[in-house]
Each structure stands twice: as structure tokens, then as C-alpha cells.
Amino acid sequence: MTIGVGMSTRTALVAGARGVIGGNLIKHLQAEGGWNIIGLSRRGGDDSGRVRHIAVDLLNRQDTTDKLSTLSDVTHVFYAAYQDRPSWAELVPPNLAMLVNTIDAIEPVATGLEHVSLMQGYKVYGAHLGPFSSPAKENDPPHMPPEFNVDQQQFLESRQNGKAWTWSALRPSVVCGIGLGNPMNLAMVIAIYASISKELGIPLRFPGKPAAYNSLIEMTDAGVLAKATVWAATNPDTVNQAFNITNGDIFRWSSMWPKIAAFFGIEVAPPLPMSLTDIMADKQDLWDRMVTRHGLQTTPYADVSSWPFGDFVFAWDYDVLADGSKARRAGFHEYVETESMFMKIFTDLRDQRIIP
Known part of the structure; x- marks a missing residue:
């Protein structure tokens, strides 16, 4: 062209x-x-x-x-x-x-x-x-x-x-959106982790460090x-x-996690520290069966999963915040509620038949 x-x-x-x-x-x-x-x-x-x-x-x-x-x-x-x-x-x-x-x-x-x-x-x-x-x-x-x-x-x-x-x-901060095959994609990590948890009939557990569940964090x-x-x-x-x-708001996973679980229609259980890189390494066959059973896009497991990045973010057992006021003082006033952002991304992933 x-x-x-x-x-x-x-x-x-x-x-x-x-x-x-x-x-x-x-x-x-x-x-x-x-x-x-x-x-x-x-x-x-x-x-x-x-x-x-x-x-x-x-x-x-x-x-x-x-x-x-x-x-x-x-x-x-x-x-x-x-x-x-x-x-x-x-x-x-x-x-x-x-x-x-x-x-x-x-x-x-x-x-x-x-x-x-x-x-x-x-x-x-x-x-x-x-x-x-x-x-x-x-x-x-x-x-x-x-x-x-x-x-x-x-x-x-x-x-x-x-x-x-x-x-x-x-x-x-952590950038959230839809993009397959990206090594730094937290929204995809959460969506695939939650979808597989639902497929297995188990509750959604926060997999990061205990203190990370209650630390303050923000997204972009x-x-x-x-x-x-x-x-x-x-x-x-x-x-x-x-x-x-940044999005303009801050949150704790302890308050966001139950809302994410509710979106996927599963219960939330107490956090349990675990390496997503390790525990999700054997889920390739399960994912392939999910793609067939739910009529999803034929997306390779490697393209939807960014487990090391999930482990990286969920290990932050301290506040991860930056001051966004300089951009606002210079005239940039766009913002989005982070909860709404997550729900929109998950909805878009469903609409595109990337997740069930």
C-alpha cells in the first residue's frame, strides 16, 4: 500500500x-x-x-x-x-x-x-x-x-x-489493554488466569505476595x-x-480482586502465594480444549499468557504510585476509573472470543 x-x-x-x-x-x-x-x-x-x-x-x-x-x-x-x-x-x-x-x-x-x-x-x-x-x-x-x-x-x-x-x-504505570503475544500484559494475565480457574471449578486466589494484596497500586x-x-x-x-x-485513581488488590472474580462468575478465596510461571506451565492442553469447547479464536497459549510479568507485578508488596499532577497542570485531563477499565477489557476479550 x-x-x-x-x-x-x-x-x-x-x-x-x-x-x-x-x-x-x-x-x-x-x-x-x-x-x-x-x-x-x-x-x-x-x-x-x-x-x-x-x-x-x-x-x-x-x-x-x-x-x-x-x-x-x-x-x-x-x-x-x-x-x-x-x-x-x-x-x-x-x-x-x-x-x-x-x-x-x-x-x-x-x-x-x-x-x-x-x-x-x-x-x-x-x-x-x-x-x-x-x-x-x-x-x-x-x-x-x-x-x-x-x-x-x-x-x-x-x-x-x-x-x-x-x-x-x-x-x-502498568499498562492495560488488549494485545496478544505481548510479554507485559497484566489484563491478559488476569483474564486467562480467571478463565482457567473457572474452567477447573476453583475459586480465584490472588497469587502474589501477601503484602501485595493490601498495598496501593495504580494502572494506566x-x-x-x-x-x-x-x-x-x-x-x-x-x-x-x-x-x-496514570488512570487518576488508586486501589488495592484486596478490593479489586473480588470484583474481578464476580465478573467471571466465580468465588474469591484467600490469597495463596504461588508462581504463575510454574503453576500455569502445564495448562497448554487445557487451554486448547477450552478454545474448542467454547468456540474461541484459535489463539496459541503462548500468545495469551504473560505469566512472568504477572509474577513480577503481583510481587510488589509495597505501594507503587507516581504523581500525575504535572501532566494535569500542563493541560492533560483524561482519566478512567480502573475498575471500569478492567471490566471493559474483559468484556472486549469476550466479545472478540479470546476468552469464554
């Missing part, structure tokens, strides 16, 4: 187009109008309307240069690509290299480049390491490296110096994050800054 020249004054390049964040961002850009959209991912995707996809390995510098060499119309880069690794130190080289390769490839050819948007998270504040100063603020002091989010921002700050384009960084709806991302990338008052983006 070829996007016609002159159809829009803005062209968005979305790196990580097949993830929860990138996919929802593309949907928002489509709905907003006035954008030509180019999605980058390793698997590529189906072109439609003003959206086209490019399959590219951003870790491969030559492949990135070759695939992006003709994208002279790009005005905005929305970077949400991510590769997982076993340790925090191992995350740095690939995730920094992918960003560097992308900018190195696009900056020389896209002479009208206006903005680079970077997707980050609470790892900037050390939230993944243990109890941190919360609610975290964008100007909190840094923690001991390694941390690829920080390295990526430092690269953009240095690269942007003296250039016409600007940058912004978005820092969501993928739709709200998409709106914030475009807002920060197109507002002259938000350039060269970072913003925490």
Missing part, C-alpha cells in the same frame, strides 16, 4: 506497533485523523487505510537503515519498542541499541522531523527494585544503574541538543496513554519533558 503524498501534514512512525501500547496508539491516531501511520515491528502487520506496516529487526542496524531509508515524510517518531531479557543489566544493550538504530536511520532522511516520543515507566524511579519514594515525581533523583529507560532518555537529550526536533517521555489504560502520548508530542508547552501518566 502506498500512502499518497500531501494527504496529511503529519506522518507517525510507531516503533513497537504490535504491542499493547503501540497498537492502541495506532488506533488513537487513526481515530484522531490527520495522520499517516507507519508501524514498525518484527512481525509486520496488515495494511489498512492510512496505516501501513513494515517488518523490521530494530536490533539489526543494517536492516533498520534499509527499511527506514525511504521514510522521508516522517514528522513524529513514537518509540514503544521493547525486548525482554533475563536481568536488568542485560536489558540495556538491546533496548538502547534499538532506539539508537531507529534515530540513526530516520533522522538523516526525515528532514521534517518534529518530535520523538519515548515510552518509559516507573523503572526510572526504581519501582522494580523495591520500595521507592512514592508518589514518584518526574524530577526525583536517579537511582544506581543499570536502567535502560534512563539511558534511552539521556541518548535523546544528547542527540536533540541543537536540533529542530524535540522529545518527550511518557511514564505510565492503554487508551488514556495513547491520548497522552499524542498530546505531549504535539503540544509546544510539553517538549523536552517527562510526564507520569
